[in-house]
Amino acid sequence: MDLFEYQGKQYFARYDIAVSAGGVALTVDEVVKQAELAQYPVVIKAQVQVGGRGKAGGIKLANNADEVRTHAGNILGMDIKGHVVKRVWVEHASDIAEEYYASFTLDRSAKRHLLMLSAQGGVEIEQVAVTDPTAIVKLYVNPIEGLSLETARRAVVDAQISQKAIDGVAAMLVKLYECFTKGDCDLAEINPLILKPNGEVHALDAKVTLDDNAAFRHPEWDEYRATEELDEREKLAREKNLQYIGLDGTVGIIANGAGLAMSTLDVVNQVGGKAANFLDIGGGANAELMTAALEVINSDTKVKSIFINIFGGITRGDEVAKGIVEAMKRVKLRAPIVIRLDGTNAIEGRAIIANAGIDESQLMSRSTMLEAARVAVDLAGKN
């Protein structure tokens, strides 16, 4: 789950990371009220879950109530890369001497946490990576050992961050690592991490992605759910308890097991198609689950064909086939289904599908994943 900047800052504050106090506002009047509380000059910041708000005009400094009204009026309702601004964050403006970049992510292939640090902050890090890759220091952290202040300090020196900021940034990195690990983040990024003229180090922006798999030990995350921006398909999937992620393509995907679902996306891509979603129905592919899955996929108006990819292990092919046939009676589908059924009881399953009395143009079976993907992509192109 991605947090808004203001939520990220609240999350940082739990780990003693220095951020500015401020307030959220939904209307121009509320922005003025928050600005008065924060004291002028203030910065008004569009709260959308997309980067580059500054460049898009979504971040403005204001010195008095008139300026606040003008900027707040422009920012509220603004469209930033397809995200409409519904709320803004107002905080006392900080004086900036220097802008740095710091983030922690998980590098799965290295099996380590990854710190990225740069003295060139404030701009998009992807851009720095292209124009001046040596300006980004990468440090792999062994999750068992953690990050010591000494190691953090070495990274800061390597990144050629100003002498006067070294201690402050190193201390900040240790806190950010605490937040990243204890706080169960997939991403904890500060850009810019600023040095103020008075020598303080401060997080001016916050980008936090929480690891949904850790939600069970964070009851406090419930408040973030309330403002979470899901698209309609994802909302429906969440109601139905499905492991679903919406994508942009035209081939709806249902698979059992996350690994097979990922491979299914790859195969669709390989034969020239684009998946409309990721959907893992797990082990128990009964009629209820299949109906729920097909309802969610059917709600996606971009879907032109549906590729069901099942490898039966504990899941039995005949049960899956019965589930699909039953689900098709319950849901009036807008797109045809191509199914690849393999593994336990696949032969029985294919027989159930062939004898279900459903027109071949609406439900067709193919014996390999590649073949089925080709047919599904072909149908998506034609429809």
Ligand code: GDP
């Ligand atoms: P982003 O564009 O979405 O990454 O939004 P940021 O929160 O990173 O802000 C973008 C830029 O606005 C920063 O790099 C700063 O240069 C500027 N900015 C943001 N807050 C302040 C502030 O309190 N004071 C000053 N002087 N500039 C700010």
Ligand code: MN
């Ligand atoms: Mn930023």
